[in-house]
Amino acid sequence: MAGQRAALRGHRRDGRRHPGHHGRSLRGHAPLHHAAALEHLAGAGGPPVVRDRAVGRGAHRLRAHGGAVAAPADHAVRAAGRARAGAVLAEVPQPVLRRDRADGAGQREREPGHRARHGARPRGRRSAGRPRSRRRARGGLAVRAVAAALVLAAATFSAAEARAEPTTFVHVVRPGETLASIAQRYYGDPRRESVLVAENGLTTQGGAAIVVGLRLVIPTVSYHRVQAGETWASIATAHYGDPRRVSALIDANSQVSSAQPDEGAELLVPYPLRHVARQSDTMQRVAQLYYDDTSMAQQLMRFNSMRRRRLSRGQIVLVPLPDLLLSDEGRALIEDDTGESVEGGQLRDMQTLINEQLPVLREHVRRGRFTEAVGLGNRLLGAGELTGNQVVTIQRELAVSYVALDRSDLAVEAFVAALERQPDLELDTRRTSPTVLSAFRLAHEALLERRAGDAGSEAPADAGVAPEE
Structure with missing residues (x-):
């Protein structure tokens, strides 16, 4: 053979x-x-x-x-x-082809002796002359793409759960209403029609038509009360999911002059409107549409971490709107529909008014009008919940006024209240009078004694007592 x-x-x-x-x-x-x-x-x-x-x-x-x-x-x-x-x-012996039912129909294997003579084919390599099926390759890519999309959606959902939800309300369209009239009622500005169009996914091609009974989402700004230890970056992460978007918060809260937000301050959080770019859209057009100012395109690019001004069709751009405030009529409509009052903004407005009065208080003390300074300072303290820096500023000016009015006892109490909010408070020894510095030292000693007394009262009753044998 x-x-x-x-x-x-x-x-x-x-x-x-x-x-x-x-x-x-x-x-x-x-x-x-x-x-x-x-x-x-x-x-x-x-x-x-x-x-x-x-x-x-x-x-x-x-x-x-x-x-x-x-x-x-x-x-x-x-x-x-x-x-x-x-x-x-x-x-002549021919190779035997047989179906391996254990591996599934359609899978063939050579006779057992073939592997012994020629060796097993390495995994992952396809035999010569048998090109990989395009349909099979595309199918594998599709499966991997779907899996990646599911993972991305799960991560986005988890991040959305961690972020604070923006404030929105629902309006049911009534007969005779248009988007412009609805924007006028809720925002006091019919040009906010573009906000309703973007928020509700409507189209402006040939006019944004709405029908009676349509449920429209009415977005508005939200508010955040600063807690101890919070920073601008942590607040931006809580509301926008990214600490790099902190610039929108700082620009919207110019009344906060410190490097970090004051504890107790109520901050305005601009609403992050979701804009879907159309054909030939640019950042300048988006800024003109929502801000009526093309120079805001640079702030939009920084907020969205973008480098190009030209947008692709379908690209999503987040537009922070700090002036998307509800009008008095809009608040009344929401309260009538929900039966609940619209919270937020009142404390911030009050704190803003107090900030405007602080220069007046300093001017009273500088010009020696101590009686007027004491009256104004006490009225500001009784106005409501103040920020930490506001309390420290008012108590310090009151202490100086009390010393000038021969009320050192009240001056010490005022300095103690200021030191409780800001333990590292210091006075300028060159420009401060000796009597005021003396009251300040007495306040330090009084605060230490108070804290020592509080620590002793919190100690267990049997502390220091030897156990009985």
Whole structure:
């Protein structure tokens, strides 16, 4: 059998370039050479023959290796030769293909001996001549894209849960209402129609049509009361999800002059309106639409961490609106619909008025009008919940006024109240009178004694008592 295979390979090599074809390659006739060699191995007699197309496309003659044209052989002889060749091939062991039901239908595996002779094919490599299916590759990419989208949605949902929700209300459209009239009622400005369009996903192509019974979301600014230890960055993260968006908070709360927000201060949080860019939209157009000022494009780019002014269609831009305040009519409508008062903003307005009165208080003390300073300072303290810095400023000016009015006891109490809010408070020793500095030192000592007394009262009753044997 090994000799027959060697002879078969030899006849294939001899037939690749036959001299009777004037040097033309016969690689395209490999099946014919194979059949001729089989006839020779099967004992058909004579040298292997090949087909010759030199005379006509349809006429076939047989040419021997010697170059002579062979006479047409008898069909019965050639049929018998092919039959014997088939018998010889039947004796050659062929690879067995079988279906492996355990691995699923359609998966085929060679006979067990094939792996032993040729080795197992490495995983992850596809066999030569079998290109990967594009449909299968695209399907895998689609599955991976869907999985990535689900992971991103879950992360976004978790981040949204951690952020504070913006303030919104719902309005049901009544007969005869338009977006401009609704904006006029809630905001006192019909141009805020663009805000309602963006917030509710409406279109302005040919006019933003609304129907009776449509539920519209009415967005507005929200408010945040600063707690101990909070910073601008932490508040921006709580409301916008990104500490880099802190500039919108600082710009909207100019009444806070310190590097960090005052404890107890009520801050205005601009509403982050979601704008979907249209064809050929730019940051200047967005700024003109919502701020009526194209110079605000730079602030928008900083808020959204963008470098390009031109926007792609469908791109989302967050627009912080600090002046999206409810009008008195809008507050009344919401209170009538919900039965609850609209909270927020009153404390901030009061704290803003107090900030405006602090320069007046300092001017009274500087000009020696101590009685007026005491009256104004006490009225400001009784106005409501003040910020930490406001309390410290008022108590310090009151202490100076009390010293000038020969009420050192009240001056010490005022300094103690200031030190409780700001323990590191210091006075300018060059510009402060000795009597005021003396009252300030007494206040330090009184505060230390008060804290020591509080620590002693909080100690357990059996502290320092030896246990009974």
